[in-house]
Amino acid sequence: MKIERQVDQIINENVTAIAAGDESVESILARYPKIEAELRPRLEAAILLQQARYSVATRPGFIHDSRKYLETKIVSMPPRYSWQRIIMRYTPQRWVFNLIAPVIVLLMLALVVNSTLLTARLSIPGDPLFSTKLLIEDIQLAFTLNQVDKTNLQMQQTQERTLEFVELVMEGDYDYLPAAAGRMEAEIIASLHALNTVSMNSPGVELTMVAKLSDTLTNEIQMLNMLKATSPNSAHAGINLAIQVARSGVLALH
Amino acid sequence: MPGRQDKDYELIKKAQHGDHSAFGDLYENHAPSIFRYLYAHLDNQMDAEDLTGEVFLKAWQSLPKYTERGVPFLAFLFRIARNTLVDHYRQNNRQESKDPEEMDGYRAEGNPEPVDVIGSQIEHQKLLRLLQKLRPDYQTVLTLRFISELSPEETSQVMKRSVGAIRVLQHRALADLRKEMDKVS
Numbered sequence: 001m002k003i004e005r006q007v008d009q010i011i012n013e014n015v016t017a018i019a020a021g022d023e024s025v026e027s028i029l030a031r032y033p034k035i036e037a038e039l040r041p042r043l044e045a046a047i048l049l050q051q052a053r054y055s056v057a058t059r060p061g062f063i064h065d066s067r068k069y070l071e072t073k074i075v076s077m078p079p080r081y082s083w084q085r086i087i088m089r090y091t092p093q094r095w096v097f098n099l100i101a102p103v104i105v106l107l108m109l110a111l112v113v114n115s116t117l118l119t120a121r122l123s124i125p126g127d128p129l130f131s132t133k134l135l136i137e138d139i140q141l142a143f144t145l146n147q148v149d150k151t152n153l154q155m156q157q158t159q160e161r162t163l164e165f166v167e168l169v170m171e172g173d174y175d176y177l178p179a180a181a182g183r184m185e186a187e188i189i190a191s192l193h194a195l196n197t198v199s200m201n202s203p204g205v206e207l208t209m210v211a212k213l214s215d216t217l218t219n220e221i222q223m224l225n226m227l228k229a230t231s232p233n234s235a236h237a238g239i240n241l242a243i244q245v246a247r248s249g250v251l252a253l254h
Numbered sequence: 255m256p257g258r259q260d261k262d263y264e265l266i267k268k269a270q271h272g273d274h275s276a277f278g279d280l281y282e283n284h285a286p287s288i289f290r291y292l293y294a295h296l297d298n299q300m301d302a303e304d305l306t307g308e309v310f311l312k313a314w315q316s317l318p319k320y321t322e323r324g325v326p327f328l329a330f331l332f333r334i335a336r337n338t339l340v341d342h343y344r345q346n347n348r349q350e351s352k353d354p355e356e357m358d359g360y361r362a363e364g365n366p367e368p369v370d371v372i373g374s375q376i377e378h379q380k381l382l383r384l385l386q387k388l389r390p391d392y393q394t395v396l397t398l399r400f401i402s403e404l405s406p407e408e409t410s411q412v413m414k415r416s417v418g419a420i421r422v423l424q425h426r427a428l429a430d431l432r433k434e435m436d437k438v439s
Contacts, residue, residue, distance in 0.1 A: 004425040008406065041432035042425065048384075048435060049400035056293040056379035056401055063285050068308055071278045074314045
């Protein structure tokens, strides 16, 4: 038997007798010499509580008198079922607040998410939200199942990369040019693959798309050549790389 | 205590059908335990009396909910009593006890002699001071077991712990109380 259980049992069996004077602490302890050290303090504490019980007893007549009062009072207070308690717990203002608060929170959340997405869409390489922009584009591509739509989206993303490159040159962020040219190349290759797939599945549809992408790349080459003339030498390597990538794209389209 | 539970069950059934007298019987059976539990945590007898009434009013209003839970009525009452006590502390924002001299001179009809009242109040204050030095769960287990005279099983239902855990808690609480008694003396 666990010591806690044994001590509890001894206390239960003897505390009343000790409090009444029929037994003494020492006589009980003499019966359990092995656990005396454990038992003594607890037995003494239990006796104190037993004796103190009378100091917290109700005053004479309280239960009888208060019973009458309680019975009178509950006549006008029917028991309430759970749904009644829920309704009564809330005032009309509380109900309105409970309904409006989540709506406001949702609206604010939507506003924050929307602002973040918009800021991400306008970001260029080097901005904190640029990776979010790339992630959103990947998600859009993953959820576009129609091949023609997918190709259009791919081409839009290629155009976005060319615009980003121009913006980087205009803003003087030359450090990001090689990486941006690399991303542009990857997008052009992906667009060419997509166009190839469309031409095999639905011949004729791809012609407009090819012309559009060709225009985009040609414009990019012209724009970059103009910017190169006004840019410092440190930017030339990156710009040349982008021009080369765009030219390769135009050649591939032809 | 199955006998007590069976008796309670019959009275609860009647009370749920609107029998105020049956609920009065439940009150008469359990109010002393509830009062002792509350008074062991409070420094004012009137507060304990008011809260006892409040506990039973809440119990009356929650009677339909009671059957859904399937807990012995006494455990159900003590849970209400604990919550009521917590609400009372929050409202009054104090837990410290008063000196016997500071206590109100409340004396209703049928009260014992003043000497007995003062003796009892001093004893009560001593108990209160000792208990307040213990951890809250120690206070609860000792009050339920020795002041309200609940069995380990009933205490376990009130405190939502196993019977074994209650015994261990009581074992430690008694040891701590004894240490506090030494400090006081």
